Amino acid sequence: xxxxxxxxxxxxxxxxxxALLMVAAAVRVVTSPNVVHAALMLxxxxxxxxxxxxxxxxxxxxxxxxxxYIGAVIVLFLFGIMITRAPTGRDPVRLDHERxxxxxxxxLATFATLASASVAAFEDEAIEGGVSSTGDLGDVLFSRFVIxxxxxxxxxxxxxxxxxxxxxxxxx
Amino acid sequence: MLVSQFLVLAxxxxxxxxxxxxxxxxxxxxxxxxxxxxxxxxxxxxAFGAYLQDTxxxxxxxxxxxxxxxxxxxxxxxxxxxxxxxNRSSANLDELDLMRW
Amino acid sequence: xxxxFIAYAGEIHEPAHLVDGxxxxxxxxxxxxxxxxxxxxIVFFGKRLPxxxxxxxxxxMLFVAIYGVALLVMNxxxxxxxxxxxxxxxxxxxxxxxxxxVDGLSIMMYAVVGVxxxxxxxxxxxxxxGDSRYTxxxxxxxxxxxxxxxxxxxxxxxxxxxxxxxxxxxxxxxIGHYWEDxxxxxxxxxxxxxxxxxxxxxxxxxxxxxxxxxxxRFGDILSAVSxxxxxxxxxxxxxxxxLFIGAMGKSAQFPFHVWLPDAMAGPTPVSSLxxxxxxxxxxxxxxxxxxxxxxxxxxxxxxxxxxxxIGSITLFAMGLLALVQDDLKRVLAYSTVSxxxxxxxxxxAGAYTAGLFHLFTHAFFxxxxxxxxxxxxxxxHSNNMSDMGGLRKxxxxxxxxxxxxxxxxxxxxxxxxxxxxxxxxxxISYDAGHGGGAIASVVLxxxxxxxxxxxxxxxxxxxxxxxxxxxxxxxxxxxxxVMTYPMIGLAxxxxxxxxxxxxxxxxxxxxxxxxxxxxxxxxxxxxIDFALAATGLLVALAGIAAGxxxxxxxxxxxxxxxxxxxxxxxxxxxxxxFVDDLYRVALTDPIKGPVARFIDWTNTYVIxxxxxxxxxxxxxxxxxxxxxxxxxxxxxxxxxxxxxxxxAGEMLRRTTTGRVQQYxxxxxxxxxxLVVGLLIFT
Numbered sequence: 008x009x010x011x012x013x014x015x016x017x018x019x020x021x022x023x024x025x026a027l028l029m030v031a032a033a034v035r036v037v038t039s040p041n042v043v044h045a046a047l048m049l050x051x052x053x054x055x056x057x058x059x060x061x062x063x064x065x066x067x068x069x070x071x072x073x074x075x076y077i078g079a080v081i082v083l084f085l086f087g088i089m090i091t092r093a094p095t096g097r098d099p100v101r102l103d104h105e106r107x108x109x110x111x112x113x114x115l116a117t118f119a120t121l122a123s124a125s126v127a128a129f130e131d132e133a134i135e136g137g138v139s140s141t142g143d144l145g146d147v148l149f150s151r152f153v154i155x156x157x158x159x160x161x162x163x164x165x166x167x168x169x170x171x172x173x174x175x176x177x178x179x
Numbered sequence: 180m181l182v183s184q185f186l187v188l189a190x191x192x193x194x195x196x197x198x199x200x201x202x203x204x205x206x207x208x209x210x211x212x213x214x215x216x217x218x219x220x221x222x223x224x225x226a227f228g229a230y231l232q233d234t235x236x237x238x239x240x241x242x243x244x245x246x247x248x249x250x251x252x253x254x255x256x257x258x259x260x261x262x263x264x265x266n267r268s269s270a271n272l273d274e275l276d277l278m279r280w
Numbered sequence: 281x282x283x284x285f286i287a288y289a290g291e292i293h294e295p296a297h298l299v300d301g302x303x304x305x306x307x308x309x310x311x312x313x314x315x316x317x318x319x320x321x322i323v324f325f326g327k328r329l330p331x332x333x334x335x336x337x338x339x340x341m342l343f344v345a346i347y348g349v350a351l352l353v354m355n356x357x358x359x360x361x362x363x364x365x366x367x368x369x370x371x372x373x374x375x376x377x378x379x380x381x382v383d384g385l386s387i388m389m390y391a392v393v394g395v396x397x398x399x400x401x402x403x404x405x406x407x408x409x410g411d412s413r414y415t416x417x418x419x420x421x422x423x424x425x426x427x428x429x430x431x432x433x434x435x436x437x438x439x440x441x442x443x444x445x446x447x448x449x450x451x452x453x454x455i456g457h458y459w460e461d462x463x464x465x466x467x468x469x470x471x472x473x474x475x476x477x478x479x480x481x482x483x484x485x486x487x488x489x490x491x492x493x494x495x496x497r498f499g500d501i502l503s504a505v506s507x508x509x510x511x512x513x514x515x516x517x518x519x520x521x522x523l524f525i526g527a528m529g530k531s532a533q534f535p536f537h538v539w540l541p542d543a544m545a546g547p548t549p550v551s552s553l554x555x556x557x558x559x560x561x562x563x564x565x566x567x568x569x570x571x572x573x574x575x576x577x578x579x580x581x582x583x584x585x586x587x588x589x590i591g592s593i594t595l596f597a598m599g600l601l602a603l604v605q606d607d608l609k610r611v612l613a614y615s616t617v618s619x620x621x622x623x624x625x626x627x628x629a630g631a632y633t634a635g636l637f638h639l640f641t642h643a644f645f646x647x648x649x650x651x652x653x654x655x656x657x658x659x660x661h662s663n664n665m666s667d668m669g670g671l672r673k674x675x676x677x678x679x680x681x682x683x684x685x686x687x688x689x690x691x692x693x694x695x696x697x698x699x700x701x702x703x704x705x706x707x708i709s710y711d712a713g714h715g716g717g718a719i720a721s722v723v724l725x726x727x728x729x730x731x732x733x734x735x736x737x738x739x740x741x742x743x744x745x746x747x748x749x750x751x752x753x754x755x756x757x758x759x760x761x762v763m764t765y766p767m768i769g770l771a772x773x774x775x776x777x778x779x780x781x782x783x784x785x786x787x788x789x790x791x792x793x794x795x796x797x798x799x800x801x802x803x804x805x806x807x808i809d810f811a812l813a814a815t816g817l818l819v820a821l822a823g824i825a826a827g828x829x830x831x832x833x834x835x836x837x838x839x840x841x842x843x844x845x846x847x848x849x850x851x852x853x854x855x856x857x858f859v860d861d862l863y864r865v866a867l868t869d870p871i872k873g874p875v876a877r878f879i880d881w882t883n884t885y886v887i888x889x890x891x892x893x894x895x896x897x898x899x900x901x902x903x904x905x906x907x908x909x910x911x912x913x914x915x916x917x918x919x920x921x922x923x924x925x926x927x928a929g930e931m932l933r934r935t936t937t938g939r940v941q942q943y944x945x946x947x948x949x950x951x952x953x954l955v956v957g958l959l960i961f962t
Contacts, residue, residue: 013181016180018180019180019184022180022184026184026188029188029192030188030191030192030195033191033192033195033196033215034195036195036199036211036212036215037195037196037198037199037202037203037208037212037215042205042207042208045208045211046211049211049214049215052192052215052218053214053218056192056218056221056222059185059188059222059225060221060222060225060242062180063185063225063226063228063229064229065225065228065229065238065239065242067239067243068221068225068239068242068243068246071243071246072221072246075246075247075250076214076246076249079250080214080249080250080253083253083254083257084207084210084211084253084257086257087207087210087257087260087261088207090261090264091205091206091207091260091261091264091270102203102204102205102208103202103203103204104202104203104204104273107202109201110197110198110201110202111198111202113197113198113201114194114195114197114198114201115194117190117193117194117197118190118191118193118194121186121189121190121193121194122186122187122190122191125182125183125186125187125190126183126186126187129181129182129183129186130183131181131183132181132182132183132230133180133181133182134180134181134182134185134226134229134230135229135232136180137229137232139236139239143236144236144239144240147235147236147240148240148243151235152240155240155244159244159247159248162247162248162251163247163250163251165251166250166251166252166254166255167254169254169255169258170254170255170257170258171258173255173258173259173261173262174257174258174261174262176265
């Protein structure tokens with residue numbers, strides 16, 4: 008399959024747009040000298056991934072992502088930024104380490120490995136479209152996956168309690 | 180749509196997340212970068228689920244799990260950061276070298 | 281695990297006169313298990329018990345002693361061989377098993393560990409009274425005995441390794457029992473490290489043999505030996521040598537002996553058990569367990585040359601070292617090393633029975649000697665013989681039992697040591713005429729000379745400790761009964777213990793030990809070789825006579841200043857002075873030597889000149905071996921290993937920066953490298 012064929016599909020054009028947006032946002036997340044900007048850029052990147060989920064027919068996951076991340080987690084992050092008085096102005100020296108090239112090298116190597124392995128393994132395998140219903144997802148979640156589901160709910164509960172215990176002021 | 184286009188995008192996001200984890204000094208920003216990595220994993224899971232036409236929808240189920248665990252991790256992680264900040268008046272990771280020799 | 285239970289007694293070739301052993305043998309797994317379980321009970325509940333855990337330790341030893349003696353009696357009626365195994369895990373085609381073997385060799389070890397252990401544990405109640413870590417001591421002590429029982433009961437090499445290392449661990453804990461003193465800690469670490477170095481040999485040997493045969497069971501390995509397995513035969517020399525290196529470490533053979541004298545830092549009951557029944561006998565036991573492997577010409581027979589050479593160096597050189605020690609426990613320690621040399625020499629001469637018979641008798645009298653030494657040390661609050669003397673009156677029972685032990689060790693008829701030493705001499709003599717060649721002939725002479733040295737240093741220990749005037753500060757008194765009774769019991773065994781194997785009259789011990797699934801192919805004397813026995817006895821008597829000559833009179837002098845006052849007036853006293861400081865005068869003050877010898881000659885004590893000359897040579901040799909080789913050569917290697925480890929640690933610790941992100945970077949980079957490596961190499 009050549010690039011022309013690939014791009015002639017409208018879905019793929021949409022994918023390219025979303026992907027470029029996500030990558031740009033992600034790069035800002037890790038390079039922005041402003042902490043609040045970084046958190047807002049993460050919102051953009053996560054929104055892109057929600058859009059991708061919609062393209063892949065995973066409606067419930069997409070909206071859960073929007074609700075949980077954009078609704079809750081990012082707000083939590085903003086609170087964290089506020090409480091820890093992270094610098095919000097332009098002050099690049101304090102936010103990043105000075106020597107970035109080893110990190111960049113490792114990240115580049117990770118990308119090269121993952122991408123080349125993926126491409127080598129799946130070359131031209133196509134994804135058939137199709138939407139899965141939220142009802143079906145609910146059915147498997149509460150039948151086949153009910154035990155992991157309960158386990159995860161316990162993890163959340165533990166995290167809730169742990170968060171309170173850790174973050175509250177020492178009563179003594 | 181190809182599987183590999185999603186995988187390559189996910190790999191790119193993951194690597195950007197790795198870069199962020201390694202290079203950011205502020206603990207909150209490191210947590211943000213970890214979220215990027217987790218999202219990349221979710222994309223992989225959902226893409227594989229769609230590709231395999233799995234009737235059990237395992238890909239989506241596990242993407243949900245990842246989102247849940249990520250929420251828990253952010254909650255705990257930020258609580259720890261807040262506590263460290265309270266004790267040391269700093270949330271910079273390179274000042275936390277208690278485990279040094 | 282229970283489902284994997286396999287009892288395969290009789291699966292391998294079994295001579296007709298051997299029986300399975302019945303219920304008693306089937307439940308022999310209790311022997312190592314009971315001490316190990318009680319060890320945990322002592323740790324958890326010991327402090328709350330009326331005797332603070334001692335009763336549990338004693339109960340475990342009582343159990344082992346009764347069980348072991350019951351098996352011994354049964355085995356004396358009819359030879360028993362039994363092997364049981366429980367499968368624990370499976371790795372590839374190899375099974376990891378917990379096994380117990382009940383045959384002549386292991387029954388003998390059970391009985392020895394049980395009986396000597398019982399005596400030592402009883403004694404330790406009195407000795408350790410008031411110790412700040414009393415309960416902990418008995419927990420570690422029970423672990424020590426239990427670990428040895430794991431070792432000797434093992435039916436496969438993996439379990440043997442486990443027991444081997446457990447013994448090492450327990451000995452580390454016990455040697456360092458008084459860890460407040462830094463030098464005790466250092467001694468514990470030295471013992472552990474020296475053993476570890478030798479253990480590398482054992483592990484290599486186990487892997488070679490196990491992988492070649494395809495099974496770690498001794499039964500399978502020895503079956504392969506008797507079947508003449510050609511694959512095993514090819515690697516047999518190196519495997520046999522590696523296993524022997526492991527045995528050298530535990531049995532403190534030259535040059536791995538350095539840890540044993542330092543191990544005296546532990547409480548005396550520990551030394552007693554360590555030197556008698558557990559730990560140092562493990563190496564000889566291993567050689568006995570693998571005996572057919574070394575005996576067969578197809579396999580590791582060539583290693584026997586090395587075994588006999590190492591053993592003879594050990595028995596003679598280390599015996600000399602006992603002559604220059606002031607610390608009573610160190611005298612006994614070097615004596616143990618020397619006696620282990622005898623056992624090793626016997627194994628090298630192809631004499632399974634003789635080596636293990638000496639192990640058997642030595643366990644009684646060396647255990648006894650250490651208990652007596654502990655009793656003395658307890659009374660005078662010093663380890664040094666220069667602080668002792670004249671103790672035979674205040675401590676009559678200690679004196680009598682120590683004397684019995686010393687005579688047994690020196691090999692005086694009819695005590696235990698005489699029979700076992702004679703058996704060894706006879707075996708070497710036989711080997712000299714049957715394949716051992718010139719080496720065995722030389723070793724025979726070394727062994728006879730060693731008998732002289734043994735008697736000589738034991739005479740010194742007895743005279744300096746119990747005769748003459750008391751030199752110490754404390755007020756010596758006889759130990760409590762809880763300490764003297766075990767000593768008397770072991771003294772009884774040291775006196776009569778040799779009669780279980782009198783060639784030509786009653787060879788019960790030989791038959792007990794022969795209860796193995798496969799024939800051992802060793803040689804044992806059919807009748808007493810009177811000439812050889814007389815030689816051994818006369819040499820020992822000569823040693824005692826020489827020792828008496830040298831130290832008896834000296835001990836009568838009281839103080840150094842007395843001697844300086846009288847030499848010209850009383851040549852006899854001058855003579856005593858000369859003998860007293862024989863070594864020192866002869867070596868550090870060459871002027872006094874000829875003068876003293878002149879007086880010696882003028883007093884026509886011709887025999888003393890011989891004694892002096894011998895003493896000078898002995899001292900010189902001992903100093904060279906101890907100072908030049910032992911301290912500088914071998915200790916240097918040990919220290920170099922420690923230093924190297926330290927240096928490497930210094931360098932490596934710089935990687936531990938405490939920066940989480942550096943670790944994360946290394947993690948991701950490493951993962952990528954692994955994947956790339958995988959892609960390239962597959």
